[in-house]
Amino acid sequence: MKRYLITVFVFLFLTAFPYGNVRGADLTSLSELVKRLKPSVVNISTTNIVRRSIMPFESPFGGGENDPFEEFFRRFFGENPQREFRQRGLGSGFIISEDGYIITNNHVVEKAKDIDVILEDGRRYEAKVIGKDPKTDLALIKIKPDRRLQAVRFGDSDKLEIGEWVVAIGNPFGLGHTVTVGIVSAKGRSLGLGAYDDFIQTDAAINPGNSGGPLFNLNGEVVGVNTAIIAGGQGIGFAIPANMARYVVEQLKSKGKVVRGWLGVLVQQVTPEIAESLNLREPVGALVADVTPGGPAEKAGIKRGDIIVEFNGVKIKEMSELPKRVAMTPPGTESEIKLIRNGREKTVKLRLGELPDSGAAISSRGGDQKNIEEGLGITVQEITPQIRRMFNIRESEGVIVTNVEQGSVAWDAGLRRGDVILEINKKPVRNLSEYRKVIGSIKQGQTVLFLIKREENTLYIALRLEGEEQ
Template sequence: MAPAATGPSGAPASFADLADRLAPSVVNIRVTKVERVTGPGLMGPEGEFGQDSPFGPFFDRFFREMPRSPREFRQQAAGSGFIISKDGLIVTNNHVVEGAKEVTVTLASKEEYPAKVIGRDPKTDIALVKIKPMGTLPVAALGDSDRLRVGDWVVAVGNPFGLNNTVTAGIVSAKGRVIGAGPYDDFIQTDASINPGNSGGPLFNLQGEVVGINTAIIPNGQGIGFAVPVNLAKGLLPQLEAKGEVTRGYLGVNIQALTPELAKSLNLKDKKGALVADVTKGSPAEAAGIKRGDVIIGFDGKEIAEMHSLPPLVAATSIGKEVPVTILRNGADQILRVTVGRMPGERAEMPGPAEPAQGKWGLALRDLDARTAERLGLTSGEGVVVVAVQPGSPADRAGIRTGDVILEVNRTKVTSVKEAQAETQKEPNAQSLLLLFRRGDASQFAALELK
């Protein structure tokens, strides 16, 4: 497909030819969702007979005391999608079709088809639907989102607010954005206008290739939209088509970002990589010899420059595949061989109590008794529990919360408040303190710094 014509400055002279070519592969998706609610079903806000009716008090009471029956309400919503196969496979967002009882796809030619959701992945907000067209369909070519550069021109096509085949243009504002949408955040940010109804639609480059799936906006922002990189979707689509869900690779480590404070406390030269805060027992990581405190800097031949780079790579790796993992341990690089496992279910966190905090680090601690240990899923004597954090203190700034269980102080295990205090007092004039703590089922490091 030929790129759009460009002007003297390198900017497109017009997007018209490109829009003509791309529009046929973009679809409108309408969904109907059914919600069941329980209510009296007959009475309005002023009662069935009105506020001034003399029958109101009697009959309102009568209807209120009637058994409440469930009622069904049909809700309609809309989104966008794009065709990836001539026989009717269409990519969209999971949040567009989740919970849908009916799905209808309208092509650019105005033809309408009932559609079936054949696969969804909530963690990446990607879904696959299928229609049975009368003939062959135009297909959107999938590009390479890794080759996108900040500043590249992109074109969004979709159906914002039900306005079919709306074309907007802008540039790639940033890559690798983490917006808190899920565990595999890696969004393309663009200033091409994206509005409600654009969800699931394609983000094209000037070669007419899909490089992103428009997904999210900041409600009060202008010129700030986000798209899932198409390279992330490429590895998931075959699984969604074959079995309706995604099976992910699993390493078995809890990781965290390396802040400058943590890098300093761990005597690291820089803050590249993913710090291993904990290793799950019986996991592939444990079997391979990965340990708490290691820094993962490479996975299967790819550099891990920051923490958020690792989870998508592991998730996309085939189960049972043996891969090299490069770690930094005690200042030296090591390469370990890991056999990737299957992703298990997720676990939840648990909050704790609150009491006044004290000390220069802003922590109030308590020995971990048997009852508290059982409630937190730990063994009695395994660490000390945080019962309060002083607002604005070093502990508060480092993210320590009430209910966390401190396992190590300056890389030394502690089993009582007395031991924890002894470790903090070994260097009375120290300006930093390195803690390893457990929160729910996950362990992580925190570097406390005095101002």
């Protein structure tokens, strides 16, 4: 009887977990896989020049951009003299060709004056930037090796499944070629960093210095580019999907920039309330809030209030899916869009345009506003529950600054990432729509007064836009 039960148990176990379903390497040890992959991963060391104020007195708070003593001194005695300092940075990357092309993150090399690449065997090379794409935070750099290098193989990130094992190799805190293992925790994550957010979430340990390094599947194929973490979080890292990285890098290599498709609409999320008001069965698709005059969408007859539910045969469930699909479709492509207008489904055919270098695939509202926003040098986002958790803020109204370009007017005036804008020129800013309306009324050469919330404090920051267009 015991022998019978053991036989049944073994049979059921093998049936539930057949050997053929375990893809890639043996999970009992990844050592052979890692040995094979490590030569394709590089450590990156950067040096850039920064300008900092020189305080005549030592600050009791330790100094830094948010130091209240420096703020007090600047307010009453004016700007302090500045001096140049060399700042070092660390990152990771991976080799995609035998002759030395390497993928990394844009933020690793964006401000770098010098870039050094260190291979697994210790060989060190200077690198130059071939192309950068801030919209996806990807960059392509090149070294001149004295021998052929081992390049990675790309996998299909669309086929990656939640729960699948992945391996991260990188340079966290300068600890070169560190290996960590985890699973795919989620796909399609949006962090509020831009229109093309589409991150793979993993619990493989990712730390500062891992940026730009590869995320492998157990077949030894790159399925992601490790990019971001949540400050204070544990086991929460994010990677750019390999399919997006490959699309971007191929263009950076051939053209030095990324050319994207352009539809010429401004869209927003279809909420349950909007769906109910429009008599939709479910809140899916992208609601057209505005149409760019003269753009492909207007020429094809797309109107404000239309709900785009399908693009080139791919269903659009979330608003954020549309900009990514459009951007990754070459300009000039004949495209088919299914939309809902007044409760009826309609099919529209059009030819995609080319996204302007400074534009967005799902367009902004006008040239003057765009020039003002570029002149400020800041990027803002609507405050959503996800943004509140990410930045650990309490405010539900206003817009949050998600990026400030170093050396810009906003940076020099003291605006920083994480600041919540509550007012502009004494006019309330409760959401992104009000922010755009106020920004659109500002003229070049005008002084702009911001009321912001920073941690537990509110403060005013004034800046003056240059009289000429940026």
